[in-house]
Amino acid sequence: MILEMKQLLIESLNLEDIAADDIDPDAPLFREGLGLDSIDALEIAMALQKKYGVVLEASSSDTRQHFRSVRALADFVSTHRKQP
Amino acid sequence: MKPCAVIPVFNHVERLGVVLEALVARALPVVLVDDGSHVDAAKEIDGWVAQFAPSVTLVRHVENQGKGGAVMTGLREAARLGFTHALQIDADGQHDSADVPRFLAEAEAHPEALISGKPVFDASVPKGRLIGRYATHFWVWVNTLSFDIADSMCGFRVYPLGATVALLDRESLGRRMDFDIEIMVRLHWAGVEVRHVPTQVTYPQGGVSHFQPLKDNVRISLLHMRLFFGMLWRWPGWLIGSRRSKQPTHWAAMGERGTLLGLKALLWVHRLLGRWAVQALLYPVIFYFFLTSKTAREASLEYLQRISAAYPQLGLKPSYANSCRHFFAMGSAMIDKVLTMAGGITLQDVDVHQRHLMTDVIASGKGGIVLTAHLGNLEAMQALADQNPKLTLNILTYTQHAENFQRLISEVKRPSKVRLMQVGELGPDTALELSARVARGEWLVIAGDRVPVSSPRTVDVDFLGKRAPFPIGPHLLGGLLGCPVILVMCVKLNGRHNIFYESFADPLRWTRSTRDEVIRQSAQAFAQRLEYHCAQAPLQWFNFYPFWRTS
Numbered sequence: 001m002i003l004e005m006k007q008l009l010i011e012s013l014n015l016e017d018i019a020a021d022d023i024d025p026d027a028p029l030f031r032e033g034l035g036l037d038s039i040d041a042l043e044i045a046m047a048l049q050k051k052y053g054v055v056l057e058a059s060s061s062d063t064r065q066h067f068r069s070v071r072a073l074a075d076f077v078s079t080h081r082k083q084p
Numbered sequence: 085m086k087p088c089a090v091i092p093v094f095n096h097v098e099r100l101g102v103v104l105e106a107l108v109a110r111a112l113p114v115v116l117v118d119d120g121s122h123v124d125a126a127k128e129i130d131g132w133v134a135q136f137a138p139s140v141t142l143v144r145h146v147e148n149q150g151k152g153g154a155v156m157t158g159l160r161e162a163a164r165l166g167f168t169h170a171l172q173i174d175a176d177g178q179h180d181s182a183d184v185p186r187f188l189a190e191a192e193a194h195p196e197a198l199i200s201g202k203p204v205f206d207a208s209v210p211k212g213r214l215i216g217r218y219a220t221h222f223w224v225w226v227n228t229l230s231f232d233i234a235d236s237m238c239g240f241r242v243y244p245l246g247a248t249v250a251l252l253d254r255e256s257l258g259r260r261m262d263f264d265i266e267i268m269v270r271l272h273w274a275g276v277e278v279r280h281v282p283t284q285v286t287y288p289q290g291g292v293s294h295f296q297p298l299k300d301n302v303r304i305s306l307l308h309m310r311l312f313f314g315m316l317w318r319w320p321g322w323l324i325g326s327r328r329s330k331q332p333t334h335w336a337a338m339g340e341r342g343t344l345l346g347l348k349a350l351l352w353v354h355r356l357l358g359r360w361a362v363q364a365l366l367y368p369v370i371f372y373f374f375l376t377s378k379t380a381r382e383a384s385l386e387y388l389q390r391i392s393a394a395y396p397q398l399g400l401k402p403s404y405a406n407s408c409r410h411f412f413a414m415g416s417a418m419i420d421k422v423l424t425m426a427g428g429i430t431l432q433d434v435d436v437h438q439r440h441l442m443t444d445v446i447a448s449g450k451g452g453i454v455l456t457a458h459l460g461n462l463e464a465m466q467a468l469a470d471q472n473p474k475l476t477l478n479i480l481t482y483t484q485h486a487e488n489f490q491r492l493i494s495e496v497k498r499p500s501k502v503r504l505m506q507v508g509e510l511g512p513d514t515a516l517e518l519s520a521r522v523a524r525g526e527w528l529v530i531a532g533d534r535v536p537v538s539s540p541r542t543v544d545v546d547f548l549g550k551r552a553p554f555p556i557g558p559h560l561l562g563g564l565l566g567c568p569v570i571l572v573m574c575v576k577l578n579g580r581h582n583i584f585y586e587s588f589a590d591p592l593r594w595t596r597s598t599r600d601e602v603i604r605q606s607a608q609a610f611a612q613r614l615e616y617h618c619a620q621a622p623l624q625w626f627n628f629y630p631f632w633r634t635s
Contacts, residue, residue, distance in 0.1 A: 013596045014594065014595040014596050014599075015595075015596045016595045016596065016597065017597070039560060039599070040596075042510065042511070042512055042515060042564070043564065045511075045512035045515075046512055046515050046516055046519070046564065049512060049516055050516070055512075055513070056512055
């Protein structure tokens with residue numbers, strides 16, 4: 001799931017010069033870590049909802065927690081995804 | 085129905101006893117509000133309260149708050165005491181208490197309505213005040229765009245307390261002489277019916293009136309401007325929109341009945357008398373706005389300055405006269421807007437340039453984004469939507485009244501496939517919803533030249549020779565949805581509507597490292613095209629707020 005998450009990040013954000021291995025699953029996504037911003041968060045949320053049917057609400061404070069790191073995001077998706 | 089009377093009193097106690105006696109004799113409990121009267125008057129008030137106890141409840145303001153403040157206190161107190169209706173009557177005896185039963189009977193028959201006295205003046209009324217009253221009628225008619233309210237200044241009325249206290253809770257109203265008018269207009273907007281009962285009004289020789297001719301007339305004029313713009317904000321968000329959205333929380337709450345009547349009235353005047361009559365009605369209002377609204381006037385002048393410097397060949401001096409013409413152009417566009425909404429515009433009235441750009445995409449079943457600006461009369465596009473059965477337009481606005489307005493349009497004209505959609509912050513939910521619509525072949529219409537208050541995401545780009553903040557939202561959306569973006573500008577040239585189509589992006593693409601630059605370039609490209617179209621119709625760009633205010 002962590003690898004899947006990394007690939008989703010790379011694809012949805014068009015991170016052309018980053019490979020899955022370059023991403024530390026525990027590093028913060030925003031600012032110092034991957035350096036993502038709120039537009040990236042929007043793109044990721046759209047991709048997640050499209051692919052897994054999970055809903056991240058823009059205003060929810062939990063959302064911040066889910067976006068903490070790749071691992072947090074993977075955990076969130078595996079517990080909330082709609083079973084195919 | 086459980087009625088009481090509310091009487092504001094400030095110093096003029098000479099006739100208070102007579103008024104109280106008449107009400108108590110009719111078994112009507114009274115909430116008396118002493119609005120900070122001086123010591124002697126206060127003593128006298130205490131005496132009357134003691135005499136009529138327990139029928140009279142006294143509430144006292146330590147400091148004078150003005151008639152509106154006193155009435156508001158009284159209405160709240162009446163609601164707190166469990167009354168359902170409050171009869172407001174002046175303490176100076178100018179209202180005829182013999183009419184009280186007629187007022188109450190009318191309220192009983194129409195418990196949801198506001199019952200207002202329609203004064204029949206006797207010879208005692210001062211002339212100056214009568215003229216002021218007629219001026220006010222005109223304004224109230226304009227503000228409510230209806231003739232429902234025959235007299236808004238009469239302080240003899242019955243309030244339905246439920247709707248009134250709800251209004252007081254969500255609005256801050258003028259506390260002085262402007263109160264009587266404002267609360268009535270706002271109740272009308274909130275959908276409360278106004279019913280009139282004719283009543284004799286006397287200006288008692290011994291009585292003291294607290295109407296100060298100059299100060300109160302100025303106050304009332306300001307109030308009318310406030311109300312007038314309150315009404316404009318409730319029109320489609322295109323013309324005068326999101327800038328004010330901080331202030332009127334009342335959009336969402338306001339009823340649409342008044343506006344619907346107003347639109348119908350306007351159309352009716354247009355049909356009966358023609359466009360000149362509508363202009364005659366509207367232009368004085370706009371001229372007044374031009375005279376009194378400094379911010380808007382200065383914004384207009386700044387725009388004229390910039391466009392005349394950037395396009396000297398236009399010969400458009402940044403003068404007050406041209407600024408005034410700019411304002412009138414807005415009025416004219418407003419009329420077109422209403423006519424368009426009512427279905428009064430067909431393809432015969434419109435010249436379309438490069439229409440195939442959009443029809444080709446539509447024919448392929450794809451959807452996309454129409455990028456536009458606050459230039460001219462975008463509603464002219466509706467003529468195309470009506471004609472093309474495949475086309476569904478979703479107009480994105482930042483204003484909260486979008487949905488109410490939607491219902492309004494569908495009442496005025498046949499249901500159309502033009503929808504207004506209110507979007508605030510562009511979150512994942514909204515983005516996905518929009519994405520789904522485009523996937524179904526629908527189109528999103530979004531203006532690229534106004535920054536929503538709720539989302540400060542902007543980028544500074546050159547516009548008419550100086551950097552100005554433009555929203556990134558439309559460009560971001562183009563990239564996120566990966567759909568074609570077509571620029572559409574609708575301006576009036578030589579009395580005819582012209583619609584210009586241009587391909588803008590198909591689609592916008594970026595990588596993570598180029599994203600911000602791609603969006604900036606897109607916003608810059610938009611500003612350049614906007615500039616070009618502004619130069620074609622320089623008085624039709626309607627953003628009356630300080631536009632070149634970079635971060």
